[in-house]
Amino acid sequence: MSNGRANVTGARQGAVLLVVLALGLPSLGRGATRPPRERGPAHTAEVQLTNEEFKALDTFEAHSLAKADKVFAARDFKRAAAEYESFVLEFPKSKAIPYALLRRARGLHLADKRFEAIKEYQQVLDYFPNAVRYAAAALYYIGLCHWENADEEEAMKSWAKMAADADYSRHPLAAWAINRLAEHLAKEGQTERAATHYRQVAVNFRTANPEAAKHAIQQVIPFLVRAQADEAKLRAFYREIGGFGDRPENVDDDLAVSRRYWETVCRVVQEHGRFDEAQASLRERYYRYWAEKLDGKFPDWDDYQIQVAGIRLAADRDVAKWMKRLDEQFERYQKPDDYGRVIRWMGLFAAHKPKVMDYYARLRFEKMSNAQVRDVMKLFYERVGDAKMARNLFGKLRLDDMPDSEKADLAKYFYQRDPDLVEGICARFDDKELGRMELLRFHHARKDAKQGVPLADEVAKLPRFAKEALWLKAQLLHWSEKYPQAIAAYQQCDNPPENVWAIAECYVRMGKVEQAVSQLREIEGFFKQHAPEAAMRIARIYREAGMRPQHIASLRAILKKYPESWQSSAAHQELERMGIRMGGGVDAE
Template sequence: MGFQMKLVYRISRILDQIDQPFQKAGCALVSLLLLTGVSIGQDLAGEEILYPGGEFAKLDTFEGLNLEDADKLFGKKDYKGAYAAYKAYSFEFAKSGALPYVLLRMGRCLHKLEKRNAAIKAYQDVVDYFPDSIRYAAASLYYMGECHGLNGDEAKKTATWAKMVKDNEYVSQPNSGTSLAYLGKVMVERGKFEEATEYHWRTAVAFVKTNTRAASDARNSVIAHYVRRAPNHDKLKEFFIEASGFDGRGEKTETPEEDHRYWTVVLAAATATRADEGERQKVCAYWGAKMGDRFFENDALRKQWSDVLLLADKDSAAWKARMDKQFSQQPATMKRILAWCDYYKVDREMRSEFFAEKSKPLLGGMKTEDKMSLMNSLRHPLGMHDEAQSVMRSIRTEGLSDEDLARYGAFVGNYEPEETVLRYFARIKDKSMAAKARFDYYSQRSHRNPPNMEKALAEISVLLKDPKYAAGLVMRRAQFQQNLGRFEEAIKSYNAANEQPSSTWGVTDCLVALKQYGKAVQVVQQLESVGGNPASQAGLKIADIYRISGDKGKEVTQLRLVLKRYPKSGQSSEAHNRLESYGVALVGGEAEAEE
């Protein structure tokens, strides 16, 4: 963003000196780039134009060898040598099909050598003599504008790039995205939104295949303009067709009026407007009327339409009537019922009444697995806990598999006391699975709860005997033991788990808790000596140990070591801040730790 913002500043200074036709050229894609922080032209901008392999194969042997030699010099950044080679080629093979490319490369060499005025003349030769060689002429105009900008002549830069983007063929070339960006920002800052939108439109169409990021950002800009800033259904329909749809895929985009994809995007954009309340009402009223009372087969779209009308008329009763009408358009299914429960979440009483009425005919015939899925959905994300428990109690648990008993018991644990949950787990025939169910139950409820930590620990001893469940449990055992204050046991478990660097951190914390500070430092020093990402963490950890032990002198010494050894790390920044807070004078590299 830094470079781009500097350009915008320079443009604003010379804008009044630019002829009106060139001002109109400035409606490009990067207005959006700078407003959103997305860099649009960068995907291909700046990449060198290469001579196509198919065209290279058509050159005779001597032409090919000479061109290859020149390209090799250019690739090695020997621009003086490359310029001489390209120039010799232009004299020796004056009728070569590669001549436009060679002239462009001569300009590039001069450009790289910072001989920009000479480079501009070389680029101009390409445009003058080979205007129909689109690839090379467009690139020449781009680089010519770049040279003018580097020379400080923003007016000529703007004029050159305006010429480039006005050409329907040049505008589709890779670097035009950057040019459009530069010009577009000028127009947006001057409030020339219609002109800017014209360029966004062209960008969305021109880059739909070659620069999908540029096309996507440009589409968003056009949509925002014609949906919110200046609502225009006819223009937006035209754009939908020309831009290959709002996703750029071009799949059956010929009838936007009847296309749910068109309306989905339009209605979403209408409700997203940040305009004042009055303007938003007008926008929503416009688009609500344009879509009209149709698309009954599409629940989601009808919900969007109802929301748009609600923002326009502020009539919640009418919104409810529309939603009830839409629900009646298709058979009631549990999926649709849950969707409506989400729609009605603003009124819990209304939602509960709706669910009770609509679900009753379906619940009796539901299979157990479907009920279990339903009760989970009701609990989360809908938060309908009374309804979730009602479904839970309707499930007959006789004959449930071990897996289903474990799932059911885990769900029951959200609402019923421990003894009730354990009764379900006790019916699980697979003892290891039962132990895993109990472990999960206690583990999930172990935060600051020592009794549950103890119970979870007891299950681990059973689970470690079964390879199906043993993975990671030694580490969990160590953590429980540490949280329970059994530090010697925890150290043994951390060492047995050997999950680095986590095990080392665990051992260290246990040693610190035991006030064995010297051993703790030794353990961390071993990890630091290994190097890699944990090394800087280890360095700061040692300082932390000294701080806890009350040894301020060693802490300060260690913090200085962190600054010296890991100057680019986040730990260095923390060490720097701590030393400053202690009033320690920092000199040389110590004062340069990165924040």
């Protein structure tokens, strides 16, 4: 379109437009055969006159156009369309005619007169094709009218014209349209053309519309990685858009030796390399291609070599060769006493226990840090699945060298995995009081009242831990259904309203409805933030107890006292289900 746009003189444009607008454009009606489609992107701002264009208007033009814009801004679109038409008739030689025509069409469009709007948009294209700001928008909106009329084919024709024009394709509205065009082409099986248009959006809108560009980038990458695997084109695309991150970056001058680029290639190859069993030949071809491209680079970079070995394994399914590659990588670059690297290789072979044990034999625990020993222990627990070996490794930890915070973390690790070890760890704390508290937390986590309650009584005598110990004791008694003792313990806790909620729950479990309600009324009266929830719990207690009059009165009380709360809405719905009128008493008493 750039080279073939009509070159109509201003006089001819004005004359033709005067005739067209004076006669009016006949409506084609609104008889779409399919339901309307979603509108375009909601965040898209309306096209405006630039400040320079507005300043170039004379006083009368500016007044008339500002009046029309005000009506448009008030969303009175039908009237706005008429105001813009009046402007065109009154000022046929104004430089703002393309804008006014676009706005008239847009007013009709937003008033759901899409067929009329299409004809008005077309006037902008016919007579002002080189006014790119407005002509490109008109073409976009023609496509959008068809889209909303569920005529996808016609929409795509408009947006294909937009994509084909060097200027129109860079208009802010083009990003959304060309992405939709690409999606349509992909759906039709035209993946190469789709990728071309996605790339167009990625390049043109990398900074101007990052979200649209990000979406497009995410479509181009799998095309160049998998659909038509081509590392050279992937590299060119990477450079063209400044990397594959959310924001463009300065890329290395020579991508052939760029660690950042090749690490990205490894990542995207793995991300897009999922195949089902029926695609075995595709998988092999895919991974073999990329293994050849990735191989032979950065020999001393373990991370890279490990990934490439994995890609080779995906290609040839030869586990023995994979192991050999990793073994060779290890031997080439292993340094004395680098036990972190040994542990890493053990993790790589976690599914192959004989290999794990081969590397395990290289460890010298007397030279290793506690953190490294713990990493090996966790590896056997979590990945190798050998709890016996892991427990033996626990014995190699130098607990006396650990700070208490690290011992506490270690104890928590064993809560579920190997609870028999926890008490011994807690006994080795430098701070003996903290060690007892950690042991109490362990018994609480396991809901072990038999061990936990006596210990809680002991720890409650320690001022620094008394508050927490009393609370844990109360919960342990509660969970073991010793409700009177739990209530007594909760009453010693100084953490209202949490303890009051718990006391109410104990009374409910004991079947003592009025005592439970009394506790909840205390919360309702003294803790305003929790009052609606307390009132709702009262209603539920009465409901569960089969006390219908009190239940109804409690729900009505919620409606009256807490009308803005979600509990009020829930109470209203419950009363409706019961067939109860909303008025009446507000208290159970």
